[in-house]
Amino acid sequence: MSSIEIRPGSYLQGTVKVPSSKSIGHRALICAALSEGNSTVENINLSRDIKATTEVLESLGAKFFTSKNSIEVTGTPKLNCSGKELFCDESGSTLRFLIPIALLQDEKVTFNGRGKLVERPLTPYYKIFDNQQLYYKNNNGLLPLELCGKIKPGVFNIKGNVSSQFISGLMFALPLLDEDSTIVIDGNLESRPYVDLTIDVLKDFGVSIVNKDYKSFIIRGKQRYCAKNYSVEGDFSQAAFFIAGGLLNGSVLCTNLRMASLQGDKAIVDIGKLMGGKITVTEKGVLAEKSALKGTDIDASQVPDLVPILTVLAALSEGQTIIYNAARLRIKECDRLQAISTELNKLGADITEKEDSLIINGVKSLKGGIVSSWNDHRIVMAMTIASMRAEEPVIIEDYKAVEKSYPHFYSDFTDLGGQVKEF
Structure with missing residues (x-):
């Protein structure tokens, strides 16, 4: 030690x-990875959490070329998850943001991590898996988490006093589905600024989310991410x-x-x-x-x-x-x-x-x-x-x-x- x-x-x-903002960096890299074509994410701090996100996205099919303060991203809206173990290190953002994205394809995938991340709660996702009859298996509530199935559009109910990362994770994936979806917030939404950041970065990459006074979010299906150059504040x-x-x-x-x-x-x-x-x-x-x-x-x-x-x-x-x-x-x-x-x-x-x-x-x-x-x-x-x-x-x-x-x-x-x- x-x-x-x-x-x-x-x-x-x-x-x-x-x-640079770690929160915005995660979001920009995910949007770039889901875009068809090449993007550059500039002024990015290559922390361990950011590296975890790039490595998982690379396992899913995106390509990253890292220089001192920027990352060039070759994205792909068609991810390849089959049989992959995705190691999230200790990054809660990486895990919670990318679980819905991995469910865009009906393929088996396993999420894992280390440290406290292994036991951080994923209850809102487990409820969605149960409602949509998606296969999942964990270790008595702990990682590793094994998934198989394709997330379906619909209404997603999330409590407002849980981590906003679950809401953001859904916001990344749902626009790529064939039909519209709605995220309904139960109670007062805490950590609103983090949801605002997600909506703002998505908008920069061409994806629209309608915010109904933080009580619900309307997400149109069949949207496409647009590659671009993005500088992280x-x-x-x-x-x-x-x-x-x-x-x-x-x-x-x-x-x-x-x-x-x-x-x-x-x-x-x-x-x-x-x-x-x-x-x-x-x-x-x-x-x-x-x-x-x-x-x-x-x-x-x-x-x-x-x-x-x-x-x-x-x-x-x-x-x-x-x-x-x-x-x-x-x-x-x-x-x-x-x-x-x-x-x-x-x-x-x-x-x-x-x-x-x-x-x-x-x-x-x-x-x-x-x-x-x-x-x-x-x-x-x-x-x-x-x-x-x-x-x-x-x-x-x-x-x-x-x-x-x-x-x-x-x-x-x-x-x-x-x-x-x-x-």
Whole structure:
């Protein structure tokens, strides 16, 4: 197990070019792979999750030619799944997006993965398989998942409080069927921005989805994906860590961001300001400077990926913060509510974990110590930023989990002035 030591009190200063959005990257690659002809996906961060998606799509018949910051894709709407085992690594997006796509052909296919992905729930898909009498077999609810059958158009009922990835997965596949389909949402749809991103990228590749006020989505059949060149915008969920670093102890300018983005995690700017943070949006990017922060209440239902770093900010703010509507964080790469509260409390934070919320009483500083990554990239990055207000070094075990989404995170961190030692 690899560990990394972060020296306390780092002052981050300078400019960081934020990597491209992993969420949008997955979507663009899938659309390109389903298009007839050649596309180029530019400004893409080749994280482990993105590589998982390209490798599965390649197994299904698309072709990928990767250079430093772009991927050329030769797509095919006629996929070949027969007898294939599709390894999704630890990427939930890869698994949940591509299951419906694999069901576009009536061929046997097996999905597998590793780590926490093996046990992440797929219940909404199992209900669809049962309703459509599609063959499937799993290992007592765990991966590997063996499938055979062709998904049929119709009405698909999905609960609004489950992962939006199930909705997006259906949106990729259903337009290619011969007849129209409808996705009906049961209850209030959480993580709406991720569905918005899917619809937006699909539109760029020539596929239309009609959004009926997030209560239902109308999907016309017999559509075709159109190959194109696509540039992936910067990732606000990754920028959030360096915005937080600037607010805690620094002056950091995050570039490669588009303020007109549909990404829900751009809410980091408004939440940071609400907490008293000095954040300035300029033509160059988002500038975050050292600030005296105050606690506030935060609804996590639309921004679950921000919770680990928002918990760090709250732990070092004056007063109390309550992060609520956060139950779905328990079924991410790890139980993120338990992980972030446990590890920050080891460093001297004052966090109480509830079933679907965190109650955080701010402290002036943290102490040092050894913490676990829980094999979760966002926990690694959050604990690294927390070390900036620690009195002693912070050692993070199994820190290479960061490669899941941001392989050069520590290179950017040290370029800004962070001091680390690997061992």
